[in-house]
Amino acid sequence: xxxxxDAGVSLIDCDHRTPPASKQGYPYVAIPQIKNGQINLxxxxxxxxxxxxxxxxxxxxxxxxxxxSRRCNPGETAYVPPGLxxxxxxxxxxxxxxxxxxxxxxxxxxxxxxxxWEQIGTFINVGAVFDSLKCADIPQFQLLIPPLPExxxxxxxxxxxxxxxxxxxxxxxxxxxxxxxLFKSWFVDFDPAGH
Numbered sequence: 001x002x003x004x005x006d007a008g009v010s011l012i013d014c015d016h017r018t019p020p021a022s023k024q025g026y027p028y029v030a031i032p033q034i035k036n037g038q039i040n041l042x043x044x045x046x047x048x049x050x051x052x053x054x055x056x057x058x059x060x061x062x063x064x065x066x067x068x069s070r071r072c073n074p075g076e077t078a079y080v081p082p083g084l085x086x087x088x089x090x091x092x093x094x095x096x097x098x099x100x101x102x103x104x105x106x107x108x109x110x111x112x113x114x115x116x117w118e119q120i121g122t123f124i125n126v127g128a129v130f131d132s133l134k135c136a137d138i139p140q141f142q143l144l145i146p147p148l149p150e151x152x153x154x155x156x157x158x159x160x161x162x163x164x165x166x167x168x169x170x171x172x173x174x175x176x177x178x179x180x181x182l183f184k185s186w187f188v189d190f191d192p193a194g195h
Contacts, residue, residue: 005139008098009107012059013135014088019051026052030089031069034078037112039067039086047087055087059094064104066095066111070133075120079108093135106151109158115143 004011019028025046027033033040047055061067063082069075071091080094088094095111097104110116119141125132146154185191 001142002101002145003139004095004141004143007101007143007145009102009139010096010098011135011138012094012096014090014092015055015058016090018090019047019055019087021045022048022051025049027084027086028055028089029067029086029092031072031076031091033089034067034069034073034076034092037078037108039078039080039084044086052085052087059096061086061088061094062096064097064107066107068093068095068111068133068138070135070138071130074124074131074133075117077108077111091132093138095138101145101148103148103151103155105155105159109154110143110145116141119143 021028023046025048027041027044028047029039029041029044033042033044061080061084063080063084065080067078067080067088069077069092077095095107097107102110120133123133123137123141125134145151
């Protein structure tokens with residue numbers, strides 16, 4: 001067992017304020033966007049480039065970082081996929097592995113297992129409105145960390161499965177959209193078949 005801190009996983013806190021929304025620009029990822037281990041950009045707010053630069057001055061999220069919710073759903077995590085630029089919302093922190101003891105692509109799986117949730121239960125602060133985690137406690141989380149070669153193998157297998165699941169999800173969305181269009185064409189617009 002190693003603490004996150006001893007395993008070379010750093011914690012980068014968010015700005016404790018909210019930028020003004022913009023009609024376009026960069027996504028401002030908040031707690032509602034952290035779902036099922038992924039960042040869901042549906043209904044995300046956007047911020048201007050000026051505010052993006054200000055909100056990412058501590059750190060810009062990098063591929064394979066993990067976003068961690070400290071409130072509302074404390075302990076819920078999502079990994080940062082390659083190519084996604086965003087600013088971190090309030091009550092979120094980034095976890096970043098330096099690679100010495102934790103393979104960066106494995107970090108997303110490490111923070112979803114039973115050891116992780118046991119540590120959440122140990123360190124959670126029960127509040128009248130929201131439960132929360134303190135930034136000072138998170139680096140002390142003790143986790144069983146397999147050797148780096150095992151981490152690489154696990155990350156490869158789980159990452160491949162996750163990619164396949166995402167491809168199937170997108171395929172299903174496309175097929176559902178096609179089915180809705182056909183239904184509308186045939187039964188609402190009464191278009192003749194084949195025209």
